[in-house]
Amino acid sequence: MTPRHVLIAGASIAGPALAYWLHRYGWDVTVVERAPNLRTGGHNVDLRGPGREVIRRMGLEAAVRAASTGEVGTRFIGQDGQVVAEFPVRPGEDDSATAELEILRGDLAQLLYDATAQDVTYRFGDRIQALHDEGQQVAVTFEHGPAQTFDLVVAADGLHSKTRHLMFGDEPQVKPVGQTMLFLTIPRQASDVNWWQWYTTTHGRAVHLRPDRYGTIRALLSYTSGKANAPHPSEEEQQQLFQQKFRDAGWEANRVLNGLQQADDWYFDVLAQVKAPRWSQGRRAMVGDAAYCASPISGMGTSLALTGAYVLAGEVAAHVDVRDGLRAYERLMRPYVEQAQRLPPGTPRLANPETRLGVAAWHGLIRVLAAAPKGLAGVLTSKKPPIELSDYRHLEQGR
Structure with a gap:
C-alpha cells in the first residue's frame, strides 16, 4: 500500500507520541513546530494510569525512570516554615500529589523526540498558515516553504493552539479555572530537599519548590484569579504583577522573586481547560491540550496527551x-477526558484560601488526610476511571 501522509502541528508531548504510533502503523509523518528547535524547558509532569501504560508499550518506561526528578513526595509548609503534613510517593498508586513517575516536561519531550527523529520528518521554525479540507486530502499552506497536501492534519500544539483556530474558528471553548501561575528555575540551596514543598498563604497565594535532576529547583508562584478571560499582560507587566502580589507572602517567596530577576526560562499562564464540542472535522483533528486540556490542577494532562495519541x-x-x-477516537476518549476534567470540589479555592482562618482550616484538613489511609485521594488528584486500551499491534508494519 502507498503510505498515507499525516501532518502534526506541535513537537511537545502529544505530537511526537502520535508521530511514534502512526509511523509504526505505516504512515509517512511530518511534524511542524514553530519553535526553532526542540523546546526542552518546563516543569514537572507525571505519568498516571493509561498514560503510564502507553509509555510502557513504547518501550520508554525505563528511560522515564532514569530521567526522574527524584521527588520523594509532597510536604505542606505552614506559616512558620514548619512541615504541616507530608505525603510520600506510594509505588503503584496514582492518587498521590507526587506520582511514582515524575519527569520534567522537557526531558519527556526529548525522549519522545529521540524515539522518533530517525523515522519522522521534523520541520522546526515553521507553522501552518492555512488549511483547506478537499475531501480526500487537506491542502496546507506553510509560513515557510511550498504548500503540500496530506491525508490527515492533527493539531497538537497545546492549550493556546493556533492550528485549532484554523480548524474550528472560535468554536472550541477555552475556560479559565480561576488560577494564575508563574513557573521558573532557581538555584538550589543546601537547605533544599527532594520533596515538593507547598506553601499556602492568604489572598489565594501559594509558593511551590520542587527538585529536579540538574541541581536546580523548579519554583512556582500561583494565586487565585477571576474566571473571566482578560488581556494577556506583557512580560514586564507579568513580573511587576508577581512582585507586587508576593513581596509580603512569606516563607521562600522573596527568594523566588529574586530568582525571577535573573531567570531566563520563566513562564506565565492563566490556567484553563479546553471544552471542545468536537475534536475532528473531515480529515482535521486535535489531540492533547489542543483538544482537551484539563489544566495542571488535574494532574492528568500528560497522561491524557499520551493516551489520546x-x-x-x-x-x-x-x-x-x-x-x-x-470518530471512533472521540467515542473512546471523550468519557475518559470528561472525567479527567472534573476537578475536585472547590478547586482551586479550597487549597488556596483568602484568609488566615481559611489557611488554618486548609492545614487542618491536610493533617486529617495525612492520617487517613487514602491520603490525598479524591482531593488533589481524584482517581479517574480507567480507559480500556486496545492492542493495535496487528496493524504495525515492518516490525
Missing part, C-alpha cells in the same frame, strides 16, 4: 476511512 493513531490505522477512525 495512542488511541487516535490506533483507530485511524484500524479504519479504511480516516474519518471513521477519528
